[in-house]
Amino acid sequence: MDVRQAVIWDSVLKERKESIITKGKQKNRLKCDTDSVAGCVSQRACVYCGARVVLNPVTDAIHLVHGPIGCASYTWDIRGSLSSGSELYRNSFSTDLQEQDVIFGGEKKLARAIDELVAQYPAKVVFVYATCIVGVIGDDLEAVCKAAAARHQIEVIPVQSSGFAGNKAAGYRAACDALLRLIQPTQTGISARANTINYLGDFNLAGEVWIIKNYLRQIGVEVNVAFTGDSHYEALKNATAASLNIIQCAGSMIYLAQRMKELYGIPYLNVSFLGLQDTAESLRKIASHFGDEEMQRRVEELVARETARVEPTLEWYRRRLQGKKAAIYVGGGFKAISLIKQFREIGIDVVMIGTQTGRKEEYEIIHELVDDGTVILDDANPSELEKFMVEKGAHLLVGGVKERPLAYKLGIAFIDHNHDRKHPLSGFVGAVNLAKEVYTTLCSPVWQYV
Amino acid sequence: MLDCTPKEIKERTGGVINPAKTCQPIGAMYAALGIHRCLPHSHGSQGCCSYHRMHLTRHFRDPIMASTSSFTEGASVFGGGANLKTAIKNVFAIYNPDIMAVHTTCLSETIGDDLPTIIRTAEIPEGKLVIHTNTPSYQGSHVTGFSNMTKSMVNYLSEATLESKKEQVNIIPGFVNPGDMREIKRIVNTMGIKFIMFPDTSGVVDSPMTGEYVMYPRGGTRLADLKDTGNSKVTIALGSYASADAAGQLERKCGVPAVILKTPIGIKATDQLLMALRSQFAVEIPYELEEERGQLVDIMTDTHFHFHGKKVAIFGDPDIVLAMTEFVLSLGMQPIHVLTGTPATGGAIGTMVGNFEVEVQELLQEAGITGKVKAGGDLFELHQWIKNEKVDLLIGNTYGKYIARAEDLPFVRMGFPILDRSIHSYLPVVGYKGAMRLLEMISNALLERADRDARDEDFELVM
Numbered sequence: 012m013d014v015r016q017a018v019i020w021d022s023v024l025k026e027r028k029e030s031i032i033t034k035g036k037q038k039n040r041l042k043c044d045t046d047s048v049a050g051c052v053s054q055r056a057c058v059y060c061g062a063r064v065v066l067n068p069v070t071d072a073i074h075l076v077h078g079p080i081g082c083a084s085y086t087w088d089i090r091g092s093l094s095s096g097s098e099l100y101r102n103s104f105s106t107d108l109q110e111q112d113v114i115f116g117g118e119k120k121l122a123r124a125i126d127e128l129v130a131q132y133p134a135k136v137v138f139v140y141a142t143c144i145v146g147v148i149g150d151d152l153e154a155v156c157k158a159a160a161a162r163h164q165i166e167v168i169p170v171q172s173s174g175f176a177g178n179k180a181a182g183y184r185a186a187c188d189a190l191l192r193l194i195q196p197t198q199t200g201i202s203a204r205a206n207t208i209n210y211l212g213d214f215n216l217a218g219e220v221w222i223i224k225n226y227l228r229q230i231g232v233e234v235n236v237a238f239t240g241d242s243h244y245e246a247l248k249n250a251t252a253a254s255l256n257i258i259q260c261a262g263s264m265i266y267l268a269q270r271m272k273e274l275y276g277i278p279y280l281n282v283s284f285l286g287l288q289d290t291a292e293s294l295r296k297i298a299s300h301f302g303d304e305e306m307q308r309r310v311e312e313l314v315a316r317e318t319a320r321v322e323p324t325l326e327w328y329r330r331r332l333q334g335k336k337a338a339i340y341v342g343g344g345f346k347a348i349s350l351i352k353q354f355r356e357i358g359i360d361v362v363m364i365g366t367q368t369g370r371k372e373e374y375e376i377i378h379e380l381v382d383d384g385t386v387i388l389d390d391a392n393p394s395e396l397e398k399f400m401v402e403k404g405a406h407l408l409v410g411g412v413k414e415r416p417l418a419y420k421l422g423i424a425f426i427d428h429n430h431d432r433k434h435p436l437s438g439f440v441g442a443v444n445l446a447k448e449v450y451t452t453l454c455s456p457v458w459q460y461v
Numbered sequence: 462m463l464d465c466t467p468k469e470i471k472e473r474t475g476g477v478i479n480p481a482k483t484c485q486p487i488g489a490m491y492a493a494l495g496i497h498r499c500l501p502h503s504h505g506s507q508g509c510c511s512y513h514r515m516h517l518t519r520h521f522r523d524p525i526m527a528s529t530s531s532f533t534e535g536a537s538v539f540g541g542g543a544n545l546k547t548a549i550k551n552v553f554a555i556y557n558p559d560i561m562a563v564h565t566t567c568l569s570e571t572i573g574d575d576l577p578t579i580i581r582t583a584e585i586p587e588g589k590l591v592i593h594t595n596t597p598s599y600q601g602s603h604v605t606g607f608s609n610m611t612k613s614m615v616n617y618l619s620e621a622t623l624e625s626k627k628e629q630v631n632i633i634p635g636f637v638n639p640g641d642m643r644e645i646k647r648i649v650n651t652m653g654i655k656f657i658m659f660p661d662t663s664g665v666v667d668s669p670m671t672g673e674y675v676m677y678p679r680g681g682t683r684l685a686d687l688k689d690t691g692n693s694k695v696t697i698a699l700g701s702y703a704s705a706d707a708a709g710q711l712e713r714k715c716g717v718p719a720v721i722l723k724t725p726i727g728i729k730a731t732d733q734l735l736m737a738l739r740s741q742f743a744v745e746i747p748y749e750l751e752e753e754r755g756q757l758v759d760i761m762t763d764t765h766f767h768f769h770g771k772k773v774a775i776f777g778d779p780d781i782v783l784a785m786t787e788f789v790l791s792l793g794m795q796p797i798h799v800l801t802g803t804p805a806t807g808g809a810i811g812t813m814v815g816n817f818e819v820e821v822q823e824l825l826q827e828a829g830i831t832g833k834v835k836a837g838g839d840l841f842e843l844h845q846w847i848k849n850e851k852v853d854l855l856i857g858n859t860y861g862k863y864i865a866r867a868e869d870l871p872f873v874r875m876g877f878p879i880l881d882r883s884i885h886s887y888l889p890v891v892g893y894k895g896a897m898r899l900l901e902m903i904s905n906a907l908l909e910r911a912d913r914d915a916r917d918e919d920f921e922l923v924m
Contacts (some may be wrong), residue, residue, distance in 0.1 A: 034895025047531045049544040050551030052500075077568045078479060079598035081484030085512035087860070098462035101863075104771035106476035113571055124475030131478075132465050141566040143506055144599070147537060175532040175568060184685050294747060393526065396555070397674050412515045416524045422672040461671040 027051075031392060035383035042389065047085065047178075054340070054390045055367045059142050061182020062172035064090060064430075065263050066138055066189060067212045070237040071097035077121050077152065079403060080143030082174075085109075090430050091216045095241055099132055108144065109350050109363045111163055118150050125159040125167060130200060135164045135244040147172030162176055164259045167190050179342075180262065180368045187267035189276075194250040201252045203277075205231045206301060209253040211268055211279075212260030212345075213274065215240025216430065219437040223284050226438060230298060230309040238264060251275045255300060257282045257293070262343030277437045286353030286445075287318060287325075317320045317439035323433055325357060328446035333358035335453060338405035340365045340396055340414055341428055344373025350428070351380045357446050360404035367390045376422075407453055422461040424452035462868040466841060469847045478841035481776050482802030485596035486564050487513040487637060488606030491663040495660020496614070497681030500558035501527040504545055504574065505566025520878040521639075521924045523548050526676060528552050528561075532568060541569050542579045549591060551581045555653035556676065559684060560590040564610060567598035571865075590684070592617040602803040604702050604778050604875075607636045611660060611707040614687055619690040621715035629655035630741065631717065633707055633726055634779050636877065637891065639663035639680075644889035645699070646723065648734070650916075651749055654742050657686045657693060667887055691715030695741050697734070700724040700780030702803060703817035724780045726899070727788025727890045728757055744808035746896065753893040760900055761792065767904050771791035774783055775859040775878035776800040776843055779817045779836065785856060785875065786821055788896065789903075790828045794854075797832040798846045799825075804837040840864065854906060871906040877901075 023458045029042035037120040047053040049349055059076075063086045067074060074451030076083035094100070106124045108117050125137055137159070141152055152169040160167040166332070172185045195460035207433055208227070213220050220240040235253040236246040256268045256279040268279035279301055291314045297304040339350050344366050351361050365388035376385060386399045393413075400408060400423060408418035411429035418425040426448045428436060486503060490513045493501035501884040503510035510529035528551075530536070545563070552561055563576065576593045585591055594613035596606040611633060630681035632649060634642045642663045647898035649656045664680015688697070690711060698708035698721045708719035720737050722731040732754075735746055772795045772827040774784050779801040786796045799821050817836040825832050833846050844864045847855075855865050858876040878886050908924055915921070 047529075047549075048551060049531045049556070050528050050548030052526055052556065053507055053531065054511070055507050056511040057506045060508045060511065079484055080480050081486070081509070081512065081567075081598050084480050084483035085704070087479070099465075101462050103479050104476070108476075108567075110597070110599050113567075113599050120475055122475075127473050128478075131467070137537075142568070143532075143537070147568065150565070174508045175537045176534050178507070213806050223889075258559060278894060296551070298475075323617070354838055363494045391731050392523065393674075394676065413511075413525075415519050416518060416522055417674060417861045420524060420670060420674045422670070461670060 020324055023364050027395075031386065031388040031395065034378060034381050034385045034387065038121060041158075041378070041387055044340070047390055050259040052394070053390060054392065054411075055390055056179050057174035058141060058177050058179065059172040060086070060180040061179035062140060062170050062189070063182070064184040064214070065183055065186035066170065067100055067123060068092035068411070069138070069244075070100050070281050071134060071243045072100060073104060073128050073137040074133055074140070075106070075128060076102055076140045076142060077117065078107045078108055078144050080105050080107045082140070082142045084229050091432065092214045092240055092334040093216075093218045095221075096243055096296060099454060101356075103261065104128055113144065113148055116148060116150055117145065117217050118155050121152075121155050122159060123149065124156075126162070129165065130446060131161045134165065136168065136193060138168055140170045143174040166193060173189070178305040178368065184266050187264065187270065190247070190267060191270055192249055196251050204233075204235070204252050205254060205256045206231060206303070206306075207235045207253050208255045208257055208297070209235050210237040210252055210255055210415075212264035213237055213240045213437070216432055217435040219284075219435045219441065222435055222438045222440060226294065226313060227297070229313050230294060231303070231306050232297060232301075234411060236339055238267065251277070253277060255280065255297070257297060259283055259345065260343055261345050261373075262370065273439050283349045285319070285346065285349035285441065287439060287442050288352050289349045290438050290442070291318070320442045325446055327357045329356075329448050331450060331454060332446070334431045335359045335406045336404055337360045337407045338396070338400045338408060338423075339362035339402065340391060340408065340410045341390050342375070342411065344369035346428060347375060348380065351377065352440065356442065357449065359407070359449070361385060362405055363388070363399045365389060365396075380405050397421065407449060418422060422458060424449075424455070426452055442452075462786060463826060463844060463863055465849065466597055466844045466867070467470045468845065468847050470842070471847070474656060479839055479863070480802055481800060481838060481840050481843070481860070482602035482604075482641040484567070484598035484603060485601055485606030485609065485717060486566050486599045487516060488603035488608070488609035488874070489562075489564035489594055489596045490525075491517060491533055491636065492610035492614075492660045493564070494525070494563065494605045494665050495681055495685065496560060496743050497683050498559040498603045498677040499681065500552055500553065502548060502561050502563045503527055503529045503566060504563050504576070506529060506532045506568060506700050507728050509566045510539055514610070516878060519640045519880045522883055523668060524674070525666065526556075528556065530569070540573045543577050545576075546583045547581050549580075549585060552585050553589055555899040558589075558635070558677065561592060562610065562613075563593040564606065566596070566597045570595065571596040572730045576685070589852060590617070604803050609701050611704065612710050614659060615710045615714060616689070617682065618687040619691040619711055619715055620688050621659055621717075623692045625694045626694040627655070627689075627718070628742065629693045630738065631690045631696040631708075632656050632658045633696065633704035634658060634661070635703035636778055637724065637781070638886040638887075638889075639667040639764045639890040640887045640889045641895065644892045644895055647721060648750065648892050649738065650740055651747055652735070652742075652744055653747070657690050659687055659690060660795065662702065691717065695716050695720060696724060697737060698732070702817070704780075704826065705815070716735040717837060721788065726756070726781065726784035727896050728761070728791055728893070729787055730784045731825075731896065733868075757896050760802070760897055765793060767907055770795065771853040771857060771907065772797050773854045774798035774843060774847055774852045776802075776840065776861065776876060779803050779815055779878050783817065783820055783824075787824055788899065789856075790824060790830075792900075795830050795832070796825070796853065797830065797850060798843060799834045800838040800843045800846075801836050802839060829908070844868075854903065856903075870892065871900045871910040873899075873906050
């Protein structure tokens with residue numbers, strides 16, 4: 012860093028200083044869950060983005076974006092959520108609002124869009140996403156959706172996701188509200204089934220839900236429906252039949268779990284299937300919740316078998332990766348927490364860690380877990396990421412789309428733990444995939460030419 | 462995935478299914494990256510900026526920097542003036558660009574933020590600049606946004622300071638890749654003509670790997686050069702949709718005459734660029750370029766029998782699609798479906814000059830081909846056209862892959878965005894060299910398909 016940059020750094024806004032701490036050096040609690048500073052190159056997104064990423068994996072729904080074209084374009088089939096059935100969710104539907112719609116209101120066009128799409132595609136549910144402009148021009152989404160639902164005898168659910176009304180986390184909440192409307196049981200009600208769970212906060216990237224479903228089946232637990240990876244209308248309608256909710260991505264789904272507990276008395280457990288340790292502990296937690304000894308025995312059997320299967324491979328990677336340093340910048344807190352442990356399993360130290368939307372409780376756990384000297388930061392911008400990666404001598408960055416080229420430019424290896432992941436990173440097999448991906452990038456000969 | 466696309470075409474009035482365009486602000490952001498030491502700024506919600514950066518990052522595979530006003534509920538009720546002022550202060554304090562290029566979003570346009578006034582009353586450090594453009598997402602497309610930001614560069618920066626014009630040309634390259642901009646510059650350089658290209662994203666979004674991260678890489682049009690565009694003898698605008706508006710404005714503001722040409726894709730459009738340069742500057746075409754042209758013609762004759770009579774569907778941005786249509790016609794192919802998502806005109810603010818449907822139809826008529834042509838279309842409709850009349854080849858951006866898969870078509874990726882292949886942004890499709898590359902891509906696509914589909918007895922070594 013040159014002098015000029017150092018001077019700039021000294022003048023970094025006070026507001027940002029409270030969002031960055033170094034373990035062991037400051038007592039201050041990290042400031043998080045706040046709005047970004049205007050003028051920052053934030054890596055964060057908006058309410059609509061949060062709602063869209065949560066709901067988009069509902070495979071057989073029509074996802075209609077009400078607004079000008081951009082919001083639909085940028086979210087067209089980008090999540091890498093896999094489907095075992097319908098591919099409808101991979102299309103991009105937009106009301107493509109034009110100037111006259113903005114002036115005179117977009118309700119009529121929205122109604123026409125719903126009519127045309129329902130005539131075209133065999134869907135039982137339409138999600139209508141509000142974008143920034145809808146909140147401002149005052150379209151009554153609720154009324155348009157209600158009328159369309161009555162016309163077509165299907166469910167048309169508005170998603171209140173105007174971009175400016177909070178951050179991505181507010182979008183998660185808007186999506187959960189939409190899901191709550193969908194799963195509300197009819198008068199006849201649905202009776203809960205034993206040993207049946209909903210799996211919340213897994214979006215089936217690279218088929219991860221399928222891996223976890225398979226583990227659960229082996230211990231005698233049936234997955235009723237996953238929220239929302241590879242989910243579909245019928246399964247979601249039956250969501251209240253579960254006797255337990257397990258939540259992986261708490262950032263996006265804790266609200267849904269809390270509401271389902273209040274409304275339907277379904278208890279919930281936080282889990283994480285990232286890394287050997289957390290995967291094993293999560294399975295144990297589920298078995299102990301059900302208090303079923305046979306199930307607990309099966310968990311131990313599965314953990315022993317799968318660990319034995321992957322351990323030699325992991326050991327091979329561990330020997331090669333031992334002592335390397337990783338920087339982590341991901342969306343939510345649960346992933347950050349698991350990754351710290353998972354990197355330890357392959358001999359890698361975490362020297363910098365941050366999230367876009369981590370919650371206070373999550374940052375406390377992160378603070379507990381990391382070594383002294385590790386930098387923890389919330390809502391970081393690229394310059395901050397650069398500064399601390401270089402300062403801490405990171406060899407590897409874990410992040411999403413926008414972080415990748417930044418790491419590469421610094422000559423730092425990179426893995427995507429976000430929408431662009433190409434291999435499943437969940438469960439025992441995921442631990443091996445992660446190690447392999449880390450090895451592939453860290454030990455590539457291309458870095459010699461930098 | 463596209464199983465539900467029916468053959469029967471019905472009129473739709475409720476918006477778009479599978480768009481062939483995106484919104485204005487991303488085009489403005491891309492254009493702004495073409496100014497040296499410029500930080501693009503998105504005046505709207507955080508999501509807009511994040512999406513544009515993500516999309517551009519996926520296409521260019523380089524870091525894309527831009528700041529945002531980070532609108533909250535308060536800003537959208539009371540106006541975003543305070544946010545923008547804070548942002549301007551912070552951007553210069555933290556990121557220290559020489560210039561900040563602000564574009565609006567649908568949100569800030571709808572609540573009616575008055576950007577000139579906000580900027581005028583903002584604290585801007587001495588020697589630093591803030592420019593702006595209006596890019597309402599509910600008009601035009603990303604191409605309109607590119608055009609509007611380029612025009613704003615002229616509005617804010619171009620100055621006619623000399624009595625007589627300099628022997629230099631302004632080149633506005635349009636919404637093309639840095640590889641194309643480099644190739645256009647090489648051609649003009651080879652002709653020995655002094656030029657200013659703006660915007661110029663080469664060296665910004667294709668910057669080399671050095672092991673160091675530089676927020677403002679070496680590329681981009683220098684501010685002094687942008688000022689000097691008002692002193693040039695002529696402006697050559699490549700592409701009527703992306704570039705003509707700025708050139709027209711430069712003519713009005715500084716008296717620099719505008720010459721509007723096609724994006725130089727293919728032999729004819731490249732010839733026209735060279736001819737225009739030659740006639741404006743009374744220079745000879747150097748042998749180096751004549752040789753390239755000769756090589757291109759040689760390749761075209763070597764391979765023409767692969768192309769003749771093949772039916773093609775082309776979609777993408779209007780300037781690119783128009784030039785590409787002309788090029789495939791020159792190969793004897795039949796572009797029977799030609800579509801852009803960009804509307805024919807840009808609306809009240811983005812007054813784009815082009816006339817896509819008429820210009821493409823004229824090319825088809827001249828070649829004696831009947832085809833469907835549409836501006837403001839979507840890929841659902843293009844797919845329906847293809848279902849009704851099959852083609853041998855599809856040319857377009859990444860999103861064409863769904864149609865190519867559904868209809869089992871050979872597919873050549875071209876335009877913006879390309880998210881599933883890399884390197885494309887480094888290599889040109891413009892000029893004679895670019896035409897050679899396109900020929901290779903098209904013939905490879907066709908021949909790979911022939912190999913794949915050949916029965917053993919028809920499988921040939923020499924093709």
